[in-house]
Amino acid sequence: MSFLNVSNVHHTYFSTEAATVALKDINLAINKGEFVSFIGPSGCGKTTLLSIIAGLFKPTSGSVQIENQDVHGNIDLSIGYMLQQDYLFPWKTIEENITIGLKLLKDDKKNYGNVASALLSDVGLPPVEKKYPMELSGGMRQRVALARTLAVDPKILLLDEPFSALDYQSKLKLEDLVSHKLKEYGKTAVLVTHDLGEAIAMSDRIFLFSARPGRLHQTFEVPNELRVLTPFEARAHSSYSTLFQKIWKELESLE
Numbered sequence: 001m002s003f004l005n006v007s008n009v010h011h012t013y014f015s016t017e018a019a020t021v022a023l024k025d026i027n028l029a030i031n032k033g034e035f036v037s038f039i040g041p042s043g044c045g046k047t048t049l050l051s052i053i054a055g056l057f058k059p060t061s062g063s064v065q066i067e068n069q070d071v072h073g074n075i076d077l078s079i080g081y082m083l084q085q086d087y088l089f090p091w092k093t094i095e096e097n098i099t100i101g102l103k104l105l106k107d108d109k110k111n112y113g114n115v116a117s118a119l120l121s122d123v124g125l126p127p128v129e130k131k132y133p134m135e136l137s138g139g140m141r142q143r144v145a146l147a148r149t150l151a152v153d154p155k156i157l158l159l160d161e162p163f164s165a166l167d168y169q170s171k172l173k174l175e176d177l178v179s180h181k182l183k184e185y186g187k188t189a190v191l192v193t194h195d196l197g198e199a200i201a202m203s204d205r206i207f208l209f210s211a212r213p214g215r216l217h218q219t220f221e222v223p224n225e226l227r228v229l230t231p232f233e234a235r236a237h238s239s240y241s242t243l244f245q246k247i248w249k250e251l252e253s254l255e
C-alpha cells in the first residue's frame with residue numbers, strides 16, 4: 001500500500017433537477033513525501049476529488065485511505081489545507097491565527113507566542129504576530145496561512161489553487177517557499193491548479209484528468225533534473241518546456 005490510496009472512486013452530485021456525474025473510476029496512489037498535482041479541463045472534478053481526499057464528504061462509491069485508514073468517518077486534523085483565499089480570521093491577530101489549530105488540538109505547547117514567532121520567521125515574514133490580517137498584503141497573508149498549516153504538523157497538505165489570487169511575482173516567490181518548506185518538512189502534498197507551468201515546476205508527478213465526468217487520463221513523471229531545482233529555476237530548464245508541450249497537447253485533446 002502507498003501512503004494514500006484512492007480506490008474505485010465514483011462521485012455523482014444529486015440535486016432536485018439533475019444528477020451530475022463528477023468522477024468515474026478513479027484509482028491512484030501517492031507515496032509518502034511526494035508532491036503531486038491534479039490538472040484537467042474546468043469542471044473535470046479536481047476539487048471534488050480533493051474534497052473527498054480531505055474527508056469532507058464521502059464519494060458515491062469507492063474509498064480513500066491514508067496510511068491504511070479510511071479518511072471518511074475519521075475527522076482528522078492532520079490534513080492541512082491551503083486554499084485560494086487565506087481564510088484567516090480578521091478579528092484575530094496573526095499569532096492567534098497561526099496557533100488556532102494547535103489550540104483546537106489542545107497541543108500542550110507552553111508558549112504559543114514562541115511557536116508563532118518561529119513559524120513566521122520560517123516562512124520568511126518579519127515579526128508581525130501582533131498585527132491583524134487586514135494589515136498584511138495578499139502574499140504575506142498566504143505565508144501566514146502556510147505557517148498556520150505547518151503549525152499542526154499535518155500528514156498531508158491539500159493545496160487548492162493557493163497561488164491563483166496573487167500577483168505574478170508573489171506567486172513565484174510563494175511557489176518556491178511552499179516547495180522548499182514541504183521538502184524540508186518531508187510532507188506529502190496534492191496541488192489542484194489551472195496553471196500547467198506551476199504543476200510541472202512544483203510536482204514529482206502530475207495526474208491529468210479528462211473532461212467531465214472526470215477520469216484519470218494520464219500520469220506524467222516530472223524528470224529528476226527538474227525536481228532538484230526550485231520551481232523558479234525549473235521554469236528555465238529545457239526539460240520543463242519539453243514536458244509542458246507534451247502535457248499541453250494532451251490537455252488540448254481533452255477540451
Ligand SMILES: Nc1ncnc2c1ncn2[C@@H]1O[C@H](COP(=O)(O)OP(=O)(O)OP(=O)(O)O)[C@@H](O)[C@H]1O
Pocket residue numbers: 013014015020021022040041042043044045046047048049212
Ligand atoms: N455541490 C455541487 N452540486 C452539483 N454539482 C456540483 C457541485 N460541485 C461541483 N459540481 C459539478 O461537478 C463537476 C466537477 O466540479 P469540480 O469543482 O470538482 O471541478 P474542477 O475540475 O475543480 O473545476 P474547475 O477547474 O472549474 O475549478 C462540475 O461539473 C461541477 O459543476
